[in-house]
Amino acid sequence: MNKEKLKVAIVGASGFTGSELARLLSDHPKVEIKMITSESHQGKPFSELHPQFFDRLDIPLVSAEEVSKEELDVIFLALPHGVSMDFVAKWKDSGAKIIDLSGDFRLSTKEVYEEWYNKKHSYPEGFATAVYGLPELFSEKIKPATLVANPGCYPTASILSLAPLFAKQLIKENSVIIDAKSGLTGAGIKASATTHFSNVNENFKAYGIAGHRHTIEIEEQLGGLAGGQTAVQFTPHLLPVDRGILVTAYAQVSGEMDQERLTEIYRDFYKDKPFVRLRNQAPGIKDVRGSHYCDVFPVWDKRTNRVIAISAIDNLLKGAASQAVHNMNLMFGLEDAEGLAQIPLKP
Ligand SMILES: NC(=O)C1=CN([C@@H]2O[C@H](COP(=O)(O)OP(=O)(O)OC[C@H]3O[C@@H](n4cnc5c(N)ncnc54)[C@H](OP(=O)(O)O)[C@@H]3O)[C@@H](O)[C@H]2O)C=CC1
Ligand SMILES: CC(=O)N[C@@H](CCC(=O)OP(=O)(O)O)C(=O)O
Structure with missing residues (x-):
């Protein structure tokens, strides 16, 4: 990676995996969080919604509409399945790599998806480009990917x-x-x-x-x-x-x-x-x-x-947010463990 820091956006950060992404990424030495989005809490400081970030990450939440106005390296989608697919279709040519935490692109085909999720898929072309983001099994495929389907927990x-x-x-x-x-x-x-x-x-x-x-x-x-x-x-x-x-x-x-x-x-x-x-x-x-x-x-x-x-x-970390960060590290040629060295919290 030539640049100093990767510019990232977290979309859907009012949820649990979005806030865990923000926690990991704000401590990641090679990342700058450019934008955190929420439709229902636009304008509020992120730390008002998630008080654990008080004095650490107080930037205002913006609408996902703002994402296309920034030059970004990575977009993390921490959105429900059925919602992510439209954003992937919208931002696929934006120049940013997309890591989708939802189930929208994890399965092999539109038909399998529609059978098991019981809903229509609006961007079936994405199945051909999406790589299943389980680093222990697919690191070589993840490295060049532009769309990663982060696995379920x-x-x-x-x-x-x-x-x-x-x-x-x-x-x-x-x-x-x-x-x-x-x-x-x-x-x-x-x-x-x-x-x-x-x-x-x-x-x-x-x-x-x-x-x-x-x-x-x-x-x-x-x-x-x-x-x-x-x-x-x-x-x-x-x-x-x-x-x-x-x-x-x-x-x-x-x-x-x-x-x-x-x-x-x-x-x-x-x-x-x-x-x-x-x-x-x-x-x-x-x-x-x-x-x-x-x-x-x-x-x-x-x-x-x-x-x-x-x-x-931990479902929110290896099952979601830290797995997404691991995928980002692979996609940008960083060390696997960059930003992921936390020792488990016990008791
Ligand atoms: N929780 C877990 O352990 C795991 C979750 N996942 C997956 O990760 C994704 C996020 O999960 P999680 O953080 O738990 O979900 P949450 O329900 O906690 O948060 C989802 C966020 O998405 C936003 N959102 C909801 N509906 C819409 C919509 N129609 N348009 C735009 N934004 C919307 C909301 O933010 P706002 O309204 O503020 O914009 C909300 O905060 C899901 O797909 C989930 O299946 C995967 C593995 C594990
Ligand atoms: C405890 C609980 O309710 N877990 C969720 C799965 C977690 C998850 O978010 O998985 P996806 O990303 O595949 O949707 C469930 O059973 O639906």
């Missing part, structure tokens, strides 16, 4: 839990069960009946059973790693905590397996991937909170002939 934790085995084509067809739990910030900043305090507090329940839209995202990526199609049984659950995702994935493998071989396969696959930490005990969501880490713990159960792979991420 559950898919990030789920794919990383089983990728080493899929890449070696060791998974038995139709044997994968992914049991996943997410903190409440995964549902976005707008409160609903589901996220009402008394529905969540001291409660724990499954949702999206046998049909959650992340199922197909996980299937496409894991299937792609093995060079074919795959089906997974994915069940998400809502945890009464702010942030964190814990995945417990179960799978049968073909051929001989033992704990030593399993650990070796994971160690080899993640050897140059510093943000996936191979653990020797079950990780908890507090082991990764506030950080870009994905902690993974694979176990072989010889009694049932199954792998049990546990992974933990």
Whole structure:
């Protein structure tokens, strides 16, 4: 990178991932935040909406209309799916690279998208240019990309839990069960009946059973790693905590397996991937909170002939904002870890 600093805009920064992007990017040595947008809070200082930024990031929120008036290097879209696609279509030739945190360009085709998201896609041409932004698997494709589809939070934790085995084509067809739990910030900043305090507090329940839209995202990526199609049984659950995702994935493998071989396969696959930490005990969501880490713990159960792979991420960071920053680093030839060195926050 020749220039001093990358000029970035965060679109949709009144939400949770937008504010986490602002936190990471305001500390990033190679970034200047030029603009933060919000339609519903235009004119207010960003720190009025998110008081943790008081005296640190007080710039006024502007309308997304202002984005085309600036010369930018990167535009982060922290918008709901169904909304991002129109902004991608509008800004695709602006000269800025776009990193979209929504699900609008993560899947393979318009048809698959429309089936699983149950809505029309207004910019299907984007599927051909979008690169799936999971750095541990696709860094070489991400580097030259102009449009990155940042992965979903559950898919990030789920794919990383089983990728080493899929890449070696060791998974038995139709044997994968992914049991996943997410903190409440995964549902976005707008409160609903589901996220009402008394529905969540001291409660724990499954949702999206046998049909959650992340199922197909996980299937496409894991299937792609093995060079074919795959089906997974994915069940998400809502945890009464702010942030964190814990995945417990179960799978049968073909051929001989033992704990030593399993650990070796994971160690080899993640050897140059510093943000996936191979653990020797079950990780908890507090082991990764506030950080870009994905902690993974694979176990072989010889009694049932199954792998049990546990992974933990912070949904707002490795599941969204820090993954987007990692993608930006790759797209602009920066060090992978630039601006992402935070040690997890515990307790
Ligand atoms: N939360 C999470 O853990 C994760 C989220 N994601 C994805 O990232 C994206 C952002 O998520 P999150 O930050 O949680 O979402 P939030 O609901 O917290 O925020 C979304 C923001 O988008 C803006 N917005 C909403 N509707 C429109 C619209 N019609 N036009 C323009 N702007 C709109 C709003 O800002 P304003 O009205 O102020 O402009 C709002 O603050 C989503 O696509 C989500 O699926 C991905 C992985 C994890
Ligand atoms: C806890 C919770 O509600 N999680 C969200 C997923 C998080 C997310 O934002 O994912 P996308 O980017 O793919 O939409 C859900 O289940 O819909």
